[in-house]
Amino acid sequence: MEQKNEQPGTCSGLVTEATGSTYTVVADDDSVFRSRTYPGTKTENEETSLVAVGDRVELKVTETGREQFEAVITLVKQRRSALTRKRDIRRNRSKEKIQVIAANIDQLVVVVSSFDPPLSTRLVDRYLAFAESEQLDVLIVVNKMDLADAALIAALMEPYHQLGYSVFYTSVCEQASLQPLRQALGGKLSAFSGHSGVGKSTLINLLFGHKQLKTRRTNLKTGKGVHTTSNSVMLPLPDGGYVIDTPGIREFNLSDITRENxxxxxxxxxxxxxxxxxxxxxxxxxxxxxxxxxxxxxxxxxxxxxxxxxxxxxxx
Ligand SMILES: Nc1nc2c(ncn2[C@@H]2O[C@H](COP(=O)(O)OP(=O)(O)OP(=O)(O)O)[C@@H](O)[C@H]2O)c(=O)[nH]1
Ligand SMILES: [Zn+2]
CATH class of the missing domain: 1.10.40.50 (Probable gtpase engc; domain 3)
Structure with a gap:
């Protein structure tokens, strides 16, 4: 259990959004702070991004800070896991050695579509190897089931059921098809990944309800743009848990996978x-x-x- 309010003016929370210089932190009492790091910010993680979405942090909040919901991050706690980005010298202007896309992810949600783009089990296998190498739980989502021959897809996916992977079949045209997935996401930090066009954004928007759709949509979209590294957001699910839209597998750091392992x-x-x-x-x-x-x-x-x-x- 997390200790609360160890000292007056301090609290701990979860980083849900990173926009370059400021971070949105949801404190354990659910108040939301716009937070910054400062030269004294300490971290329990070496040689990686100082703060990433999904990080647990300690905040220092002054009296005026409490009124304006502003705080400084004093400590970034040790990560259980980190999804990291392949190094791109041109884009990585900061000096950090390893760029963290998302911290403390509980599960990787691999989204493929049954059609348009067509289902590629080769790609699924790449994701699975990656998830295994990172010791991440993985959910496989086959979306756009309304466009597919269900029997054909079932045959293609049968080996994954046999291997004990969780497979979900969804269509954004049929709300009820999302329910099992919604349940599997409850209370967890989940990273969605998949090829462009498989329906990640559409799914995520439906999963967390229409209310935030307008305000958050832009963030979701810019999260994929040029400034991806400094602009990612974790969306709260109505029944607890968070979802983050991450880039496709090519952008992940796969260097831990070798011919030997x-x-x-x-x-x-x-x-x-x-x-x-x-x-x-x-x-x-x-x-x-x-x-x-x-x-x-x-x-x-x-x-x-x-x-x-x-x-x-x-x-x-
Ligand atoms: N028929 C059908 N179309 C879908 C479904 N899900 C998404 N789409 C459509 O597929 C297209 C791509 O969906 P997006 O949600 O933008 O896909 P994405 O994976 O987020 O793609 P990027 O933003 O490029 O990463 C859109 O036109 C959606 O309306 C589905 O279940 N069935
Ligand atoms: Zn052999």
């Missing part, structure tokens, strides 16, 4: 890996490979294995 991020490989003749087996061309044997015997989905090979050969 990729095999651990395909969860169905783990059980058969001990059967490989070589302990260092890459499951690509080696003889006596337990993974390849399982693919031939039907125990591992061939499309998943193809994804593994595609990602493997795309890595240095």
């Amino acid at each position: 990729l095999r651990f991020y395909f969860r169905e490989f783990l059980a058969v890996m001990p059967d490989c003749a070589f302990s260092s087996c890459s499951h690509t061309e080696e003889p006596g490979c337990g993974v390849q044997r399982a693919v031939h015997a039907g125990g591992i989905d061939p499309a998943r294995y193809e994804s593994y090979l595609a990602i493997y050969y795309s890595l240095e």
Whole structure:
């Protein structure tokens, strides 16, 4: 449990919006402060963005600050997790080594569409490998189900159910289809990610109701523009929890995934890996490979294995 009001004038809260120089912090008593850092701001996280959306922080609020809802951030608490951005020297004008897109994310919500753009399980597999490498829980959302042959999509997605992943089928044309997803998001910090055009913004807007739609829409949109790094917002869900719209997988920092460790991020490989003749087996061309044997015997989905090979050969 979070300790409240350790000292007079201090409180802790959650950073829900970052706009460059100021941060919106929702304090534990639900009051909202426009906050700034100052040279004395301390952090329990090294060499990364000082403050990111999703961070837990301690605030110092003066009497006038309390009236105007302004505060300074005195401490950024240790993050449980951090979604980081691939380094782009041209864009990264600040000196921070690792740019954090969102902190303390509970789950990554991978949104794909059944059609327009068509469903790519290869892309789903890339996201899943990434989520596994970050030890993030993941929800898969197949949107635009109104445009698809449901039986065809069900067949494509069956391996993911088998592997124990949570899959949601949604259409923004049918409100009821959002209910299971809404439930899975309740009380958690969730990062939505997916290709452009799959319906992330539309889904998010529907999920948190129409009231904030007008005021927040602009922020959501600019969050994807040139100033993405300094302008992201976490939207409160009506029943608790927050959602943040994050960039597509290409913009995430994937450098922790290597040819050596990729095999651990395909969860169905783990059980058969001990059967490989070589302990260092890459499951690509080696003889006596337990993974390849399982693919031939039907125990591992061939499309998943193809994804593994595609990602493997795309890595240095
Ligand atoms: N038929 C159908 N269209 C949808 C659905 N969800 C979204 N769309 C449409 O798909 C288009 C793209 O939706 P967006 O919400 O802008 O997609 P996005 O993923 O946020 O895309 P970016 O903003 O480019 O990242 C819009 O024209 C939506 O109206 C759906 O469930 N069914
Ligand atoms: Zn092998």
